[in-house]
Amino acid sequence: MGKTIAEKILSNHSGKDAFAGDIVIADIDFCMGQDGTSGIAIDSFNKMQAKSVFESQKIAMILDHSCPSPNEGVSAIHKKIREFAHKFKINLYDIGCGVCHQLVPEQGYVVPGNLVIGADSHTCTYGAINAFSTGVGSTDFAAAMISGKLWFKVPETMKITYKGDFAKGVYSKDLMLYTIGKIKADGATYMAMEFYGKVIENMSVDARFTISNMAIEAGGKAGLMEADKKTLDWVKKHSKLKPNPQTADKDAKYAKTLEFDVSKISPQIAKPHAVDNVAPIEEVAGTPVQQGFIGTCTNGRMEDFEIAAKILKGKKVKDGCRLVLAPASKTIFLELMKSGIAETLINAGGVFVTPGCGPCVGTHNGVPSDGENVISTANRNFLGRMGNRKAFIYLGSPATVAASVIEGKITDPRKHS
Amino acid sequence: MKGKVHKFGDNVDTDQIIPARYLNTSDPEELAKYCMEDADPDFVNRMNKGDIIIGGENFGCGSSREHAPISIKAAGISAVIAKSFARIFYRNSINIGLPILESCEAAEEIQEGSEVSIDLTSGEIKDLSSGKIYKAQPFPNFMQKIIDADGLISYVKRKFKK
Numbered sequence: 126m127g128k129t130i131a132e133k134i135l136s137n138h139s140g141k142d143a144f145a146g147d148i149v150i151a152d153i154d155f156c157m158g159q160d161g162t163s164g165i166a167i168d169s170f171n172k173m174q175a176k177s178v179f180e181s182q183k184i185a186m187i188l189d190h191s192c193p194s195p196n197e198g199v200s201a202i203h204k205k206i207r208e209f210a211h212k213f214k215i216n217l218y219d220i221g222c223g224v225c226h227q228l229v230p231e232q233g234y235v236v237p238g239n240l241v242i243g244a245d246s247h248t249c250t251y252g253a254i255n256a257f258s259t260g261v262g263s264t265d266f267a268a269a270m271i272s273g274k275l276w277f278k279v280p281e282t283m284k285i286t287y288k289g290d291f292a293k294g295v296y297s298k299d300l301m302l303y304t305i306g307k308i309k310a311d312g313a314t315y316m317a318m319e320f321y322g323k324v325i326e327n328m329s330v331d332a333r334f335t336i337s338n339m340a341i342e343a344g345g346k347a348g349l350m351e352a353d354k355k356t357l358d359w360v361k362k363h364s365k366l367k368p369n370p371q372t373a374d375k376d377a378k379y380a381k382t383l384e385f386d387v388s389k390i391s392p393q394i395a396k397p398h399a400v401d402n403v404a405p406i407e408e409v410a411g412t413p414v415q416q417g418f419i420g421t422c423t424n425g426r427m428e429d430f431e432i433a434a435k436i437l438k439g440k441k442v443k444d445g446c447r448l449v450l451a452p453a454s455k456t457i458f459l460e461l462m463k464s465g466i467a468e469t470l471i472n473a474g475g476v477f478v479t480p481g482c483g484p485c486v487g488t489h490n491g492v493p494s495d496g497e498n499v500i501s502t503a504n505r506n507f508l509g510r511m512g513n514r515k516a517f518i519y520l521g522s523p524a525t526v527a528a529s530v531i532e533g534k535i536t537d538p539r540k541h542s
Numbered sequence: 543m544k545g546k547v548h549k550f551g552d553n554v555d556t557d558q559i560i561p562a563r564y565l566n567t568s569d570p571e572e573l574a575k576y577c578m579e580d581a582d583p584d585f586v587n588r589m590n591k592g593d594i595i596i597g598g599e600n601f602g603c604g605s606s607r608e609h610a611p612i613s614i615k616a617a618g619i620s621a622v623i624a625k626s627f628a629r630i631f632y633r634n635s636i637n638i639g640l641p642i643l644e645s646c647e648a649a650e651e652i653q654e655g656s657e658v659s660i661d662l663t664s665g666e667i668k669d670l671s672s673g674k675i676y677k678a679q680p681f682p683n684f685m686q687k688i689i690d691a692d693g694l695i696s697y698v699k700r701k702f703k704k
Contacts, residue, residue: 262630
């Protein structure tokens with residue numbers, strides 16, 4: 126019987142001929158946690174009375190959610206993480222290195238065919254480079270650090286094929302918001318997703334990460350794509366590890382098969398307070414915004430800032446509105462400086478914060494005020510997400526955010542290109 | 543276990559269960575103070591130890607923060623019943639020993655404020671107001687072993703000892 130990508134990767138890592146529904150114990154290639162989750166992982170590690178980790182180089186702890194620390198509680202957690210990382214000689218990415226989901230692929234820890242777990246829900250990001258990667262909690266991360274293994278229920282897979290090409294002003298973020306709007310926040314719960322179509326093939330690897338990153342917003346366990354030449358070139362540039370690309374068999378069994386025509390879709394917006402509350406921009410345009418935010422593990426990459434800079438070059442952020450920018454890594458920040466993009470964005474009125482999660486999680490770096498509207502490139506607009514349950518978060522592409530801060534209201538980016 | 547029911551809707555996310563501004567601690571007692579704060583700021587004052595949360599579809603969606611089930615458990619909630627759970631929350635709850643039960647019917651029919659008793663071994667949920675008995679989805683065998691060990695920490699510790 127044919128297999129999906131998820132079934133193949135989990136079979137390869139468990140030594141079992143595994144199919145959806147089976148429970149396997151699999152060897153993991155890499156595991157990581159961030160500063161929001163690693164503290165509890167260390168507590169669990171200690172409670173499990175472990176004395177060592179399975180392989181120090183296959184583990185990372187990344188400080189990205191609240192960096193530099195905004196309060197003494199977080200400082201204590203950061204200190205605990207630094208001490209643990211030092212003691213067990215695991216990879217530590219301290220404040221300002223960037224967001225975990227940019228760093229893990231960028232620093233070469235993950236390649237096609239790998240099995241990766243992370244104590245962060247957006248670990249599904251690396252599906253874009255054909256790795257089965259999924260988010261877990263802190264205690265699972267602790268068990269993985271100790272044993273190098275974790276149990277998995279082999280998921281069923283939802284296959285999504287996109288037909289047609291993007292219209293002008295439409296990006297991978299719009300595509301994923303559109304998809305989540307259609308299948309809803311629990312549309313892929315317990316399932317892996319596989320993405321296909323010419324529009325995916327034509328996309329850069331950066332743009333593909335945006336799609337896989339948001340698989341979890343539909344409840345997905347992984348957001349998988351095949352590895353093509355573009356993937357392999359990208360991986361070769363970033364990693365010394367040997368890729369083992371996996372494709373789905375023709376007779377693989379899918380729980381659901383969906384097709385969407387992308388040629389007619391407009392830029393999309395997720396309205397407060399749910400990621401599946403999606404509307405085409407025409408329905409939302411004109412809504413006033415007081416803050417724009419470009420960054421995060423969804424849209425904080427080089428290409429995202431390039432797109433924004435093209436729109437903001439020679440323009441100004443509207444009076445009464447502000448623009449927060451958080452590059453997804455230090456490497457990206459440096460490239461932005463070298464290329465002049467940082468200067469363009471600062472001259473337009475943008476404010477850079479430390480590479481990392483920025484204001485996405487509501488711990489610092491731009492908490493909105495009561496009644497304010499934010500237009501953001503992040504992946505979540507839940508009530509209170511940015512630190513104030515009386516604020517309203519709209520999600521869109523970097524182009525939409527750039528166009529919107531120029532006008533101080535949600536604006537169709539096609540007006541500014 | 544027996545307790546009064548507090549009902550919530552679909553897609554209760556972990557940011558509502560425990561907002562990220564409280565992730566500056568991993569102390570369960572501290573996390574308990576803010577349980578469900580962004581879903582219902584008055585929740586911890588309204589609830590009593592042993593009470594039961596009933597959610598709709600996709601309870602616990604969003605972030606992987608284990609602080610969410612920890613804060614519910616530490617607040618004194620004895621179990622969460624929902625139509626369905628988000629995957630990571632489901633796994634985290636089992637790992638930390640927060641009882642969770644999946645039952646569409648129970649989540650649909652049991653009313654806010656009802657007294658409910660739960661038998662975790664049989665998965666039976668009894669609405670003491672109506673007398674109606676619901677049967678929750680059984681856990682796969684492997685997960686049941688972790689639940690029986692009272693969470694992943696004890697499970698792993700026991701494995702080590704062997």
